[in-house]
Amino acid sequence: MSVMENQQEGPDRQVLWRSRPRFRGSRVVLAAVAGCAVLGGVLVLVLPGERRPEPPAPPSPGAVAMAAVTTGLPAALPDLAELIDEREKRLRKHPGDARSWAVLGTAYVERGRRLADPAYYPRAEKALRTSLRARPKRNTEAVAGLAALANARRDFSAARRWGEAALKLEPRKWTTYPLLIDAYTGLGEHESAERMLDRLTELRSGPAVLARAAAVYRDRGRPEDAAASLADAAAGARTPAERAAYLERAGQLAWERGDLQDALRHFQEAVRLDPDQRAAQAGQGRALAALGRTSEALNAYRVALAKQPCPRYALELGELYESLGMPEAALVQYDLLRERVRRAVAGGADEELVLGQFEADHGDPRAAVRRLRAEWRRQPGTEVADALGWALHRAGKHEEALRFAVRATDEEHSGGVRSAVYTYHRGMIERELERYGSARRHLAEALRINPHFSPLYVPAARAATEALGEPPDVGVPEMDED
The missing domain is CATH 1.25.40.10 (Tetratricopeptide repeat domain)
Known part of the structure; x- marks a missing residue:
């Protein structure tokens, strides 16, 4: 086997290479006393009595979250917490680091979204605008971060403005296109969203693009294509948190077409992979209630709301209580909904849609x-x-x-x-x-x-x-x- 073939086995795997000794009269017989390890594409001589080099250490949770946040991928909550802590410590020593401010602001956005805690949004905005002040020109990361923040706040007009500004700065930066797809969809501009997807797929492939394509397919009345794209995205995901996010979306698609068992299976697997995947826990509640497993459904909703008190989950649970003839319990959830909407407004978020839906019926x-x-x-x-x-x-x-x-x-x-x-x-x-x-x-x-x-x-x-x-x-x- 050649050295090149060994390198193709992968950089994280030690592969010993042996050859026949070229110098039979030498006191050192290479095949007997020496081995070579290929680590990261480098041929390393291992002499007698020496320990073979250890494989490279896995990246820290903060580094994993950094890779996710800067590319718009789902990140695990503990990893996000470590990234935020790392960036905050760095910025205390280097307050002029524009990139760290942009990363910190985008991490705040993702954490606020995952926890349904709009208190993170003003902090995100402050960090992202500080990044722009530190580097006013060609700061695509901060501009894109402000687009992500606007989407999280459901301010789709602002998301479109910031996203288009980021795209003008770097037209080939693929991570901007998903932000614009979300903004155009929120504004009802479906043809523009589809056009952004076409440009995205010309620039990039992989699980994140497949997941984004699935959302567009779903909105364009192509649920089968959406389900196939999400299945491929989940199969290619690199981290448990990323795979769990795609499985949750697949579960929601299955729910929308009335396939309860398939939906429940996807939601349960998502929670197994990422216990902080609260959207999947709420999805379990939805599916279990339809299957008549009421106690389990109520428990799933309660767990989701305890860690991610999203107004929409409160509305769903309240309506489930009403359907069970438990109006007092429903009122508790409706009060929670109003309180969470008030907090969202304080954080600059727009929850008028869910509040309007609630007021119309209740x-x-x-x-x-x-x-x-x-x-x-x-x-x-x-x-x-x-x-x-x-x-x-x-x-x-x-x-x-x-x-x-x-x-x-x-x-x-x-x-x-x-x-x-x-x-x-x-x-x-x-x-x-x-x-x-x-x-x-x-x-x-x-x-x-x-x-x-x-x-x-x-x-x-x-x-x-x-x-x-x-x-x-x-x-x-x-x-x-x-």
Whole structure:
């Protein structure tokens, strides 16, 4: 075997190389007393009595998180904590280090997002703007970090501005494109998001790109392509945290198409790989509730909320309690939702969407309409269109409600996403307007897309479908004979 073939075995594996002795009369016979190890592509002579060199030490958790944060990949929470600690210590000694400020700010964004703790966002903004002051020109890392921060805060207009500025600085820096895809999607600009994906795939391949492609495919009504891309992304992921993040998204896709067992399997594996994957724990709660395993579902939601008190999880758990006839327990979760939204606002985040959705069904529908109209003016995405349409319906403005419901489900405007919730909303609005044929079709479609989409509203969809009955049996009109 040649030295080159040994090097192809990989830099982290010691491979001994032996040859026949060239000098048979020599007192040192190489084949008998010496070995060579290939470490990192370097041929190392190991003399008699010497210990072979140890393999390279694995990277520190902070270094692993640094690699993830600077490339926009999911990072484990303990690794993020170590990276933040490292950068804070370095900046106390080197306060003018622009790159460390940018890395620190981006790490704060990711930690705040993972913990659903918006208190990290002002700290992130301060760090990123400090980086820009330290290096005002061509500071792509800080500009991209501000785009990531805006996406985390659900300020998609700002994310688009910062993302486009970062792209102008370095058009071939691939990590900027996922930020713009998120921003364009949040603004309902699906064609722009798809264009960014095309450019991204020209520059880069690999698990992160596959995962980003899956999100675009899902939003464009291609769930099978999305699932295949996520499966490939998970198979190619390099760290447990990265793989867990892709599995969580695969579980969500399975949930959206009503495949409970597949969804649960993905969520459980994600939590096994990364116990801090709270989105997957909430997903377990969703799937377990639909499977009738109520106690396990409640426990999964509680665990998720204890470590990541996300307003949306509180809304889901509250509605699960309502479906179980436990209104007092539901009110506790709704109070938690309001408190988390207040904290989000203090951190500069926009949670008007989830608050509007809550108010439409469990609070003041007119207040929901006011909030969601303002949100629509800021960022007219598909999810906002659906929420505003439903709030208008709940407030008694059914004709206007239908215009937004159509926008959320019409392929031209929505991008083509297939959502049981959006379709249910449209069907119920059409029923109120006595458009019975269309209502019957959309309610049946909602239950076909995902027959478990909500523990509270699936029974309502079934009852409405039964009340509408079968379509009238209209015979073929007879043709007059000539």
